[in-house]
Amino acid sequence: MSTTHCERNIPAEEPRTGTVLTTALGGRRRWAVLLVLLFAQFVLAIDLTIMDIALPGISTQLHPSSEQQLWIVDVYSLVLAGLLVAASSLSDRIGRKRTFLSGALVFCIGSALVLAARSAPGVIGVRAVMGVAAALIMPTTISAVRNIFLDAVEWVVAVAAWSIVGGAGMAVGPVLGGFLVERFSWHSAFLVNIPLMGLVLVAGIAVLPEIKVVKKGPWDPAAAVLSLLGMVLTVRALKHIAAGDEAPAPRLLLTLALALSAGIALLALFVRRCLRAAEPLLEVRLFADRTFTGGILAAFGSMFALASMLFLLSQWMQLVNGFSPLRSGVLLLPAVLSGILSGATAPALARLLGARRVMAGGIAVAGLALLLLFLLRGALGYPLVAVVMALVGLGMGSLAVGSAALMGATPPEKASSGAAFEEIAYDLGNVLGVAVLGSIASITYRLGLDADSLAEAGVDAGLAAQASQSYAAAVSIAREHGLDELASRATASFNGSVVLTSAVGGLITVIVAVLVHRLVPRGLDLQSDE
Template sequence: MTLSTAPVAHKRRWAGLAVLSASLLLVVMDMTILNVALPAISASLRPDAIQLLWMVDVYSLVLAGLLVTVSALGDRWGRKRMLLTGFGVFGLASVLVMWAESPGAVIAVRALLGVGGAMIMPSTLSMIRALFTDSRERATALGVWAAMAAVGGALGPILGGFLVENFSWHAAFLVNVPVMAVAVLAGLFLLPESRNPRPGRWDALGTVLSIVGMVGLVYSIKHFAKDGLTDPTALVSLAVGALALTWFVLRSLRRPDPLLEVRLFRSGPFTSGVLAALTTSIAMAAMMLLMAQWMQLVQGYTPLETGVRLLPTAATALIVSPLAPAMAERIGARTVLAGGLVVAGLGFLVLFAAPLVYGWVALALLLIGAGMGSLAIASAVIMSGAPLEKAGSAAAIEETSYEVGGVLGVAVLGSVAAAVYRAALPYTGTRAEVVRESIGGALDVAATLGAQGARLAEQAKVAFGDSIAMTGAVGAVLMLLAAAAVWKLTPRTLDIGAAHH
């Protein structure tokens, strides 16, 4: 394609990609920073168990609930406008943290961050689809985008750990403000406006159904993980979510201009890209959660030391992501996509089969990161399978799969880990319920018990090691099953460099 027909001047579109990548980096970092800041927030504000749960959950509930609606709005209202508004909301919420002196205020700020995140995340993806009309360039740009997401996930705990240790937990949020201010200014000049030329009528009922369905689904998964499969709140929430989502999908299939283009799933490559994104997200979220606990509670590292030791995943993802499109040109997108899942699966296998010491853990993290990196192709496959006017729908589906995958990972694999931990710890003494609830609880109780406590702490650490090994086995099986499905769904001849205009 010639530059004269390109909608964005050659240099400006790469500068535009830098703005989009930086904003995505921050949103992903923000998800992980909270994990590190939580102990400090708890110590300072003394939230009860329900408030603590909401502090963690509200961000992903709001984000997941709004993704579909905000993407459809962006297609109509203008994706650039939506993105810049998202930057503003995210920056504002980060400033408001300064006045958050109660658990309720922190929950409100996290909800507002979720609104900003929902505006930013799908907009960055659909803007890349609009910025890069040449499909080879677009594959490279999406590789860079995916690398930034991986780096954000790794930098969050390091930066969060540093800020919490040296300043206060407020500082972990304030770091967003200058970046968002720069992103708004740069975005105004560097990003072109793009929207769907034929948006059709707004679907009010569809909007309500998508929000109720996604929030119900995410809320129920989180509560099943915490309270077990018979928890009535979670069961009701799941029923409402499933009903709303089924109605939403049927409605979307019947309408000529649906809120979300569900028909994209008729494409095998599109479905395989979404499946790869979902599976990777499940595996990554569970792994990071368990590894962060193992390093801090079992190995005794500080939050900052833990963040640094989790770096192998981001480092390999950062190297492999931008190379993935070139690898796909050589050996085929199908091989890279399924191969990435197999490599990540091998990483989980290491956790299952090898002794639980940092050397082996680092190898597992390297393999998981390399597998993640090659999944930069998933974004290219998803976006190449969607026409430009449906870019918002494709981006919303991809982002939703990442978001739901993250929640599922913590809930499902986290529950497997918790069940194995409880089964491996035959403790019936003082405060047995607390001890068997989590390793953190066990170590707290052990600290009060003297000589008997030392034995309990040792038993708890061994049980937690068993739970990591079992989660590794489940994660490996999950990744390998997904690899087989992706191999079957993706055509051998799929070329993500073939132009889709």
């Protein structure tokens, strides 16, 4: 595919394939556009963490199964990851402004639909609609920033701001969610999106420029279907372990193997199709650049650690300790506030210590923090949890550096592909952090809470079987029937699942840090124009 440099004005002659078409923006207009894009990122970040606070309320009212709880948290990211490729490619053709505004509108509509949700499947459907909207918004934000800020120094500043705002949204999400859920209902965690994203919609209409990339060939719907089905089947297979149904183990393993095999095969076909296409739906060849690949791994590792921690500890605070949603939100602040601090200082540290050390070191710190929770499990309590959260947050500085590295390695005319890969890395990190570790936590909890031993202790066999499906169910049953022994054993089993799962998450995160260190060049300069 032929590419050209980024044009600052729409040319009069017939543009070549790969030419970026946009309008020239003055300094003030560029920064005004950035503010709109950052606020959209802020709203999406709020929505990402607010669900962790709303989930216990949803569980209490709608009584979702263990698998449905995972779907409520994950379907948003699953749909988002599945549609990112198609959405980012379409944004090149129909324009990033149009794609962005369409996503903002759908996001508002999806948030309002929660009023019609009367069951767990209804909430899952609402989150799926919001995932579609996020797929239209997310890749257009960072790709638009890449096309608007061509100066290397301005680019690093813009990306650092993008990372900081994302961290700020994650900090506000638990507090805002706790305040709303405690005073109103879990529905308010969805409805708050309407005025916030509505403001983005109005401001975007006023200030955003249109950005398109010239494509001569037709759009490839077959590749889009391959990417969607491959992503959905792969992640669905990972979730299947957490289903908690009573199917025989061989049947479960066969289902998992078939789904995983089909998903991986479809993704392999998608990659093959992209490599052979003159104008691929996604520029897979970007992975030939070690800096780009290292940045993608940094994004994945950071989000994997953060999502794992938030999923486990938000439930630990509310279900084990009985903290209110608002208090839980406040107590989660050490992670995201330290993340804001590390995001703000990461570019300067990268200049001082080198981008590779900051990227790999940040992820390693997050992984070691999760391991610390396991090593000091005898002292499990909020002081230890606060230290772990703060260290994980400090590791999030690698997000800003990783984003600047991978998007800096992406040519402007391929910005949508770079943005799609980055968002897929974020969302796969989030999905796998919750799905894989959530599945391990669920299995560990069920193994630790033996129904037979509970029956011997005087707990009805039927109630014991129900309690073994999820900790929330055990707490509810124990309170309703006055079963102190059940509550005690369920709490011990849940605490054990939290620390063991943290160890697994920590090991995976440290491995990612080692890979990032090996991939990223030693002398990488984020502010180089080369």
